Amino acid sequence: MEADISTQAVGLASNTDFSLMNLFIRADFIVKSVIIILIVCSIYSWAVIIEKFRLFKKINQSTEEFEKKFWNSKSAETFYNSLPANTEDPMSLIFKDAMQNLLKRRSKTDLHDRIMTILETGIERQMSKISKGYTFLATVGSTAPFIGLFGTVWGIMNSFQSIAISRNTSLAIVAPGIAEALFATALGLLAAIPAVIAYNKFNNDSAIYSQKLENFSKRFLTII
Numbered sequence: 776m777e778a779d780i781s782t783q784a785v786g787l788a789s790n791t792d793f794s795l796m797n798l799f800i801r802a803d804f805i806v807k808s809v810i811i812i813l814i815v816c817s818i819y820s821w822a823v824i825i826e827k828f829r830l831f832k833k834i835n836q837s838t839e840e841f842e843k844k845f846w847n848s849k850s851a852e853t854f855y856n857s858l859p860a861n862t863e864d865p866m867s868l869i870f871k872d873a874m875q876n877l878l879k880r881r882s883k884t885d886l887h888d889r890i891m892t893i894l895e896t897g898i899e900r901q902m903s904k905i906s907k908g909y910t911f912l913a914t915v916g917s918t919a920p921f922i923g924l925f926g927t928v929w930g931i932m933n934s935f936q937s938i939a940i941s942r943n944t945s946l947a948i949v950a951p952g953i954a955e956a957l958f959a960t961a962l963g964l965l966a967a968i969p970a971v972i973a974y975n976k977f978n979n980d981s982a983i984y985s986q987k988l989e990n991f992s993k994r995f996l997t998i999i
Contacts, residue, residue, distance in 0.1 A: 802955045803933060809926030809959050816915045817966035823908040824973040830905065831980050837864035838984075842991065845870070851998060852878070865905065865984075866991055869897035877999065890999060894992040902985050909974060909981075916971035923963020930956025 802810065841864050848854035855874040858867060873893050880886065934953055 802930065802958075806926045806930045806955060806959055809922055809929075810962055813919060813923060813926075813959070813962040813966050816919060817962070817969075820912060820915050820966060820970045820973070823912060824969065827908065827973070827977050831977070831984070834865055834905070834984065838866045838987065841867050841870075851995070865901035866988055869894060869901060869988060869992070870995065872897050873995065886999065887996065891992075891996060894995070898985065898988045898992065901988065902981060905984065906977075906981055909977065912970045912974040912977070916967050916974055919967035919970070920960070920963045923960040923966075926959025926963075927956040930959065 845851075845854055848857075851874065855871065855878075858871060862868065862871070873890055876893050877886075877890060880889070931953065934956065
């Protein structure tokens with residue numbers, strides 16, 4: 776173990792290239808693992824962010840068009856019959872489920888409560904689909920800095936061991952190891968900050984959209 780750390784110290788002293796790739800190559804297995812985990816989390820976070828951004832842009836547009844056509848239609852049943860079978864708009868799907876149950880029920884007993892339950896269940900189901908991936912963003916936002924900090928602490932410990940074994944406190948020995956260690960913290964913040972911002976934004980967008988669905992459900996109940 777001491778021989779490995781001593782060899783690492785000599786290597787750090789002879790190689791002062793601080794490029795990101797070189798910092799990764801010089802790091803030990805633990806720090807490399809932390810860096811890889813953070814990079815993967817960051818990439819997946821951006822995939823979720825892009826997917827949710829496109830989703831909200833799509834459903835806000837489709838829901839606006841649905842509401843405009845619905846309130847301009849002659850009757851709910853006529854509008855229901857004209858809806859395409861492959862619609863993916865959440866409000867359209869909630870409306871279709873409610874109308875299917877409404878048209879199937881011959882008894883009008885407790886009709887209001889029954890339809891209200893269907894609408895509430897539909898809203899919950901659609902919002903669950905929309906919020907898929909939020910947990911990952913929240914997890915990355917809260918844990919990535921600590922994962923990066925772990926890599927930093929581990930890297931600094933190795934640097935101090937290298938200094939003790941080589942008995943050399945020159946900047947050529949200290950700087951590369953510290954740079955490698957801090958690289959992990961930087962990646963942790965790079966992964967966490969966009970994830971936290973996106974989580975807060977999409978969580979707020981979900982609350983607004985959920986309220987829009989609830990408002991439609993209440994207005995729909997009044998015309999039954």
